[in-house]
Amino acid sequence: MQRRSFLHAAGLALAGASLQAAAPARAPRILLRSSWQTFNIGDIAHTPGVLRLLTTYLPDAEVTLWPSRIDQGVDKMLMAQFPKLKIAQDQAARSQAFDECDFLLHGSGPSLVAQRHVEEWTQKTGKPYGVYGITLPQRRSTSSKDESQDALRKTVDVLSGAEFVFFRESKSLAFAKSLGCKSPVMQFAPDGAFACDLRQEEKAEAFLQQHDLQTGKFLCCIPRLRYTPTWTVPSKKRPFDPVRHGRNEEMKEHDHAPLRQAIAEVVRQTDLKILICPEDQSQMKIGKELLLDKLPEDVRPRVVWRPNYWLTGEAVSTYVRSAGLFGNEMHSPIMCIGHGVPAIVCRFSEQTVKGFMWQDIGLDDWLFDLDDEAQVAKVVPTVLDMAKNPKAAREKAAKARAVVEQRQRETMMVLSQTLGDSRE
CATH class of the missing domain: 3.40.50.2000 (Glycogen Phosphorylase B;)
Structure with missing residues (x-):
């Protein structure tokens, strides 16, 4: 009886193990x-x-x-x-x-x-x-x-x-x-x-139609100060920082003059329009003050300024309809390259090293250090080249996207x- 009990118990154990192995x-x-x-x-x-x-x-x-x-x-x-x-x-x-x-x-x-x-x-x-x-x-x-x-x-x-x-x-x-x-x-x-592939197609289409921005016929441009002025945004509730504000004031013209010049040259030398848009809630005001309001009179009619913040889905749905993007931010360019859209990044010392990922994915000649005047001088011609040679720019973006994927x-x-x- 003991032997039969042992064999029965052993059989049950083996059966259980087999079921366990077979179960997903x-x-x-x-x-x-x-x-x-x-x-x-x-x-x-x-x-x-x-x-x-x-x-x-x-x-x-x-x-x-x-x-x-x-x-x-x-x-x-x-x-x-x-x-x-x-x-x-x-x-x-x-x-x-x-x-x-x-x-x-x-x-x-x-x-x-x-x-x-x-x-x-x-x-x-x-x-x-x-x-x-x-x-x-x-x-x-x-x-x-x-x-x-x-x-x-x-x-x-x-x-x-x-x-x-x-x-x-x-x-x-x-x-x-x-x-x-x-x-x-x-x-x-x-x-x-x-x-990221969030989309808000209807919102993007409505905005683009309202401002006569046609697919493939506009570039996006994003401003940014050295330090995000969170004290200007009610939802952040941050105290005024005089040191960071002082640095922003010191560098804001230097950092946005190349973007303004690029906007002007694209408008004058191509049939493309420009959309000035934000990546964070502080940048609508910055875009108007440092880009739109300082543009030459002959350029301004073909430049659209977005006055309100948007969410990621609407932004992506807009970027994929553009001919490319340039500016002082990082994550809008990231989302562009993720969809094969050309994107040029300008960075400075106050940011982390995140911009250098452009070198890691083969886009080092679309990355510019605004603390290096030799590189600053290359921003406008590089943006203009992207605008004038959309096929080559798309191919370059596609290669970077392949590295990422x-x-x-x-x-x-x-x-x-x-x-x-x-x-x-």
Whole structure:
């Protein structure tokens, strides 16, 4: 009897093991920490970009978004495009996500934005995490050099504990390695916003028709001051910063004169129009003051100024109808290249190194440092060349897009393999 009981029990165990082996594995569950703010269409774009990559390359994954802000209708846009998405907006939902999710993915951003939350995830769950498409800033806004170094060391420790860290430009990758960061996978991967495909077609079409902007017959231009004047935007509620304001005043003419000249030359030498548009809520006023109002009288009739902020979907729907974009911002160019639209980037020392991703994707001659007068002199002829040779510009943008898409495939493969390991 004992032998028969043993054989019966062993048979049941083998049968159970066989059923378990035959049963499909549970879909991976990812907690995406992203959506930093809605003040800037680029910060909005990070999230739908990464969500599109996850949907494309890991279609069975169950994704929960842990946002900072998704107001102004951003939540509705996300749910319309990603109806299976879960959003953990309160503590109860986040606690449930901590229990149920297998992996935390920190989305693209100007730094390890949610470092504190990554640490919380590790302490409470012990589950793995990864970082997708960030900059590692070399300057820290702390009160002393010692505090800055201490903060940087803590960040490196958190990055070293990640299953992978993808930096959105090779300069950040090199900096991390120089600091001794030891994550097992550290590579370049483009900002998640390259994959953003939010659309608001009707809004874009209505605006373009209102201002007689025809598809392929206009360029977009985006202004930007050295420091974002958040104290001018009621929703930000930031105190006036006299030092940053002073720097903005000092450099605003220098930084926008090349853009104005490019606008004038495009209008005078081609049949294209210009749309002056914003990337964040402070830039409508800047565009009017520093670009539109200072244009020559013969140029102004073919220049359209957008007086109000827009969301990412309407912006993308506009960019894809344009002949290209140029200006002092970064994420609108990212969204353009993600759709094969030519885009020229001007940067300066007050920004992080994010602009250098243009070098990483083969667009170094569409990247200009406004602190280098030799490069400033090349802005106007380069914009004019883009305007006069649209076929060549599109081909150049398409090559950069191909580089981006290749890296997207490769990085998503790393995530897929990591998720398989984390659930074994």
